[in-house]
Amino acid sequence: MSRVSLQTLIDRSVRNMGAVDSRIRDMAVEIIKRAYKEGINVQISSGLRTHAEQNALYAKGRTAPGNIVTNARAGQSVHNYGLAVDYFLTNHTGTTATWTVNAQWRRVAAIAKSMGFTWGGDWTSFPDAPHLEYTKGLTWRDLQAGKRPSFRNVPAVEKTWLELGDEGAGVKAMQELLNKHGYAVTADGIFGRMTESALRSFQYQNDLTVDGVYGTNTKAVLEEKSTSKPATKPQPKEEEDEMLKQAIVINTFNDYPAAEVLAVRLKAPIYPRAAVKGEVAKELLVVGGNKDGLKADKIIVLAGKGRFDTAEKVQEYVNKL
Ligand SMILES: [Zn+2]
Structure with missing residues (x-):
């Protein structure tokens, strides 16, 4: 009997992983590839x-x-944050x-640990x-609390994604x-x-993992949309159904960190103000600035004198949720 193909192991694993962080997906695929070269068949x-x-x-x-x-x-x-995988x-x-x-x-x-993963088999308790x-x-x-690990300097993994801080x-x-x-x-x-927040909005509206990372999935969807014929004009009914419940609007990227706290909590996208054309959501939460020119059923302005005041306003709002 011939050996299971590498692609089969990868395909099954990608399916089982679900919407993990796209960098975790790429790293897991890398683990499968390296193990395969050593004659080990591993699957997520x-x-x-x-x-x-x-x-x-937990109930089990x-x-x-x-x-x-x-x-x-x-x-x-x-696992709840898309930063863990299980293998066999x-x-x-x-x-x-x-x-x-x-x-x-x-x-x-050991392969996974060399990339920066922690192995549960090392835990004593x-x-x-x-x-x-x-x-x-x-x-x-x-x-x-919304913190995320750094993916900078992941050793020896071909970087297949683009993220905040990249250039070129x-x-x-x-x-x-975009x-x-x-x-x-x-x-x-x-x-x-600003690019990151635009990308997050795109991901949100296209049912992709909203991680602000330009990985293989997001790239495929963005490129596919760009080559396919323009969609026929949607009916008003559909437009209404597609409208978001909530969205966050920022004026400047100085308010991005404050807006992100809100975005994580509400699972709502962040739009740069310049990207908001017409009515994009039923409720808008404006972080910094005012509501002039914005349209929604409900607009909540969370703004202080400077970005620290604004961040405080956001925190007060989040605490009351
Ligand atoms: Zn696990």
Whole structure:
């Protein structure tokens, strides 16, 4: 029998991972490739876990049948933030899963650790051999508060994505495509805060992972949209259905950090003011500046004298939610 193909292992894994952070997806694929070269067949069994899924898992062995499998409730697992994956090995043909923590299993952990992952098999209190997470020392409490690990200097992984701080022709091409779709950004080849927020808006409106990272999925959708024929004019009814419940508007990127706190909490996109044409959401939360010229059923202005006052206003608002 011939060996399972690398592509099969990758395809199954990408499907199982779900909407994890696109950099985690790329790194997991890299792990699979490297292990495959060494004759190890590894597959990812899960990645992103919703809060409901996490609570169902927590109930196992407690209020539901089965053995206890986790100590983490919703929000307390790195899986809930799309920064963890679980793996297992398969047999030669890829038809059977093996869960024995042998030398091959530990080799996969070592490859992942060389990229910056933490391996659950190293934990003493609750060893979790299938588990890999990328947190760079952040705890779930940090993640819950909106902090995210740095992906700078991931060793020896071909960087297949573009993100905040990147510069060059690839960034410029992305900005030009975003512009074409009505997301007003300066096509200067510099991936700054405004570009990131425009990209997040695009991701949000196209059911992509809203991570502000230009990875393989987002790139494919943006490029596909740009080559396909313009859609026929939508009916008014559809337009109404497509309108967002909430969106956040910023005037300057100085208010971006404050707006991001709100965006994470409300799961709403951030628009640079210049990108807001007509009515984009039923409710607008304006972070910094005023509501002049904006249209929505409800407009909430969260603004102070400077960006620190504004951030304070946002924090007060979030605390009351
Ligand atoms: Zn796990």
